[in-house]
Amino acid sequence: MAWLNHNNRIILPQNKTEWFEKALVGSAILLxxxxxxxxxxxxxxxxxxxxxxxxxxxxxxxxxxxxxxxxxxxxxxxxxxxxxxx
Structure with a gap:
């Protein structure tokens, strides 16, 4: 996701770190x-x-x-x- 955002393939509504932290809260995803x-x-x-x-x-x-x-x-x-x- 970060790479896609960095290369303008997707737009995230906030900076990458905030987006990742928010996306992981309450999910079953493990980094x-x-x-x-x-x-x-x-x-x-x-x-x-x-x-x-x-x-x-x-x-x-x-x-x-x-x-x-x-x-x-x-x-x-x-x-x-x-x-x-x-």
């Missing part, structure tokens, strides 16, 4: 940290996806054994998350 281990997993993933942001998203889902919601056509190529994609 997960990117740890050195997650960065390592991202680097070691097969090259199905070259976008570093998407690779970090996939690695985070693997690390936390979390479900991942995405319409990205390349995500199902990763066996590590195949049964966790929504």
């Amino acid at each position: 997960l940290p990117i740890t050195p281990k997650i960065a390592e997993i991202a680097v070691e993933l097969p090259e199905h996806h070259r976008d570093p942001h998407d690779r970090l998203i996939i690695a985070t889902a693997i690390f936390f054994d979390a479900y991942l919601m995405s319409a990205d056509q390349k995500f199902p190529r990763y066996e590590e998350i195949k049964n966790k994609l929504v």
